[in-house]
Amino acid sequence: MGGVPLSTLAQDATTAVRLQERIAVFLLGFSAFLPLYAPQSVLPQLAADFGTTPAATGGVIGATTLAVACSAPVAGPLTDLFGRKRAMLTAILLLVPLTLLLTLCHDLTQLLGVRFSQGIALPALFTGAVAYISSRWSGSQAAAMTGLFVSGSAMGGFAGRFVAGLLAELVSWQSGFTALALISALCALVVLLWLPADRGRPIEGIAAHVAGMRAHLANPRIRAVCAFGSTVLFSMTATLSYVGFHLAGPPFLLTASGIGLVFLVYPISASAAPFNGRLIQRFGTRGAFLAALGVCFCGQMVLLLPHLVAVIAGIGLFIAGIFLCQSLALGYVGRTATVNKGAAAGLYVCFFYIGGSLGAVLPGLSWTAAGWPGCVALVCTALGVGAVISRAMSDAPRPA
Known part of the structure; x- marks a missing residue:
C-alpha cells in the first residue's frame, strides 16, 4: 500500500476527534440557549392569539428564567451524581417534547407551565458543561473550550429568536417551535456520538x-x-x-x-x-x-x-x-x-x-x-x- 505513514494517519485521526469534541461542546451551548429566549420574537403574536397584555405575555420569558434560577443549585449536584454527559444529554432530549408541547398550548397559563418546565431542564446543561469542560481539559485548552460553549450559547440564543420569528411570519408560531424541537433532537444525536465520556469519578x-x-x-x-x-x-x-x-x-x-x-x-x-x-x-x-x-x-x-x-x-x-x-x-x-x-x-x-x-x-x-x-x-x-x-x-x- 502506498505511501501514507501510520503516524500521519494517527495524527489526522486525533485532529478529527478534537474537531468533533469542539463541535459537540459548541452544540451544548447552542442547545442550552436555543429555546431560552426563542419566544421573544413571537410575543406580539402570542398576545394577540391569547388576548393577553404585553406585560402578561412577557411572563413567557420570565417563567423560564425563574425556573433556571430556582433549579440550578439542585441541577449541579445531580450532574455530579449521575454523570455530566448523561445529565446534559438527558436535558437536551427533555427539551424536544417540551418544545413540541408549546405548540399544543391553548392559553397563556398552559404556555407558562410548559416554559417553566423547560427552565427546570436547562440548568443541567449549564452546570454540567462547566464541570465537564474543567474536568476534561486544563489551561488554555479549557479556556478555549469554555469560549466555544459560550459562543454556542450566543448562536443558540440568536437562532432560537430567528427561527421562531421567521417561521411565525411565514407559517405560524407553532411551526417555529416545531422546528426548534427538531433542531434540539439533531443536537442531541451529535452530542451522543461526538462528546467523549466523562473524566473523573463523580462524587x-x-x-x-x-x-x-x-x-x-x-x-x-x-x-x-x-x-x-x-x-x-x-x-x-x-x-x-x-x-x-x-x-x-x-x-x-x-x-x-x-x-x-x-x-x-x-x-x-x-x-x-x-x-x-x-x-x-x-x-x-x-x-x-x-x-x-x-x-x-x-x-x-x-x-x-x-x-x-x-x-x-x-x-x-x-x-x-x-x-x-x-x-x-x-x-x-x-x-x-x-x-x-x-x-x-x-x-x-x-x-x-x-x-x-x-x-x-x-x-x-x-x-x-x-x-x-x-x-x-x-x-x-x-x-x-x-x-x-x-x-x-x-x-x-x-x-x-
Whole structure:
C-alpha cells in the first residue's frame, strides 16, 4: 500500500476527534440557549392569539428564567451524581417534547407551565458543561473550550429568536417551535456520538453534596465569581431590554423589524468569547476580568452617541465584552472548584439569573427618571461593582 505513514494517519485521526469534541461542546451551548429566549420574537403574536397584555405575555420569558434560577443549585449536584454527559444529554432530549408541547398550548397559563418546565431542564446543561469542560481539559485548552460553549450559547440564543420569528411570519408560531424541537433532537444525536465520556469519578452521597455546597459557600472566591456573574447578566439584560425603547424614540424612530435587525450584531460579537484564554495569558486572571469589563464600559459610552451606526457599534462592543466576562467567569468556576464542580456551577447559574431578573426590572426606574442616559449610568455602576468584585478573584485560586 502506498505511501501514507501510520503516524500521519494517527495524527489526522486525533485532529478529527478534537474537531468533533469542539463541535459537540459548541452544540451544548447552542442547545442550552436555543429555546431560552426563542419566544421573544413571537410575543406580539402570542398576545394577540391569547388576548393577553404585553406585560402578561412577557411572563413567557420570565417563567423560564425563574425556573433556571430556582433549579440550578439542585441541577449541579445531580450532574455530579449521575454523570455530566448523561445529565446534559438527558436535558437536551427533555427539551424536544417540551418544545413540541408549546405548540399544543391553548392559553397563556398552559404556555407558562410548559416554559417553566423547560427552565427546570436547562440548568443541567449549564452546570454540567462547566464541570465537564474543567474536568476534561486544563489551561488554555479549557479556556478555549469554555469560549466555544459560550459562543454556542450566543448562536443558540440568536437562532432560537430567528427561527421562531421567521417561521411565525411565514407559517405560524407553532411551526417555529416545531422546528426548534427538531433542531434540539439533531443536537442531541451529535452530542451522543461526538462528546467523549466523562473524566473523573463523580462524587457520591448526599452528605458529600451538602459538604461540598458548604465548602463552596465558604470559599470567598466562589462567592465572588457568583456575585460577578450577577453583575454581568444584570448589565446585559438592562442594556438589551431598554435599548429598544431608545431606538424606537427620536432621533432614530426605528420600527420593530428595524430594531430586530440591529441585534444581528449579537452572534458576531459573541465570537470574542474564545479569546478569553489569550486575555488570561496576557493580563492574568484579574487583569483579564478588568479588560473584559473595560470593553463593556467602552460599549456603553459609544451607546450614548446620537447616531445609529454608533449605537450598533456600541451594542456590538458591549456584547463582545459581556461574552468575554461570561467565558472568563465560567472558566474560573471550573478552576476554583476542584470537587463538586456541578454544585459550584449550579450556584453560579443561580446567581447569574438572579442578576438577570433584577436587570429586567430596576432599569425601568432609571428610564422613567432619566431616560436612556439613566440606564447607561446604572449599567456602568453595575460594571464598576463587577470590577471591585474581581479583585477577590486571584490568579491562583484555592480549591473549594
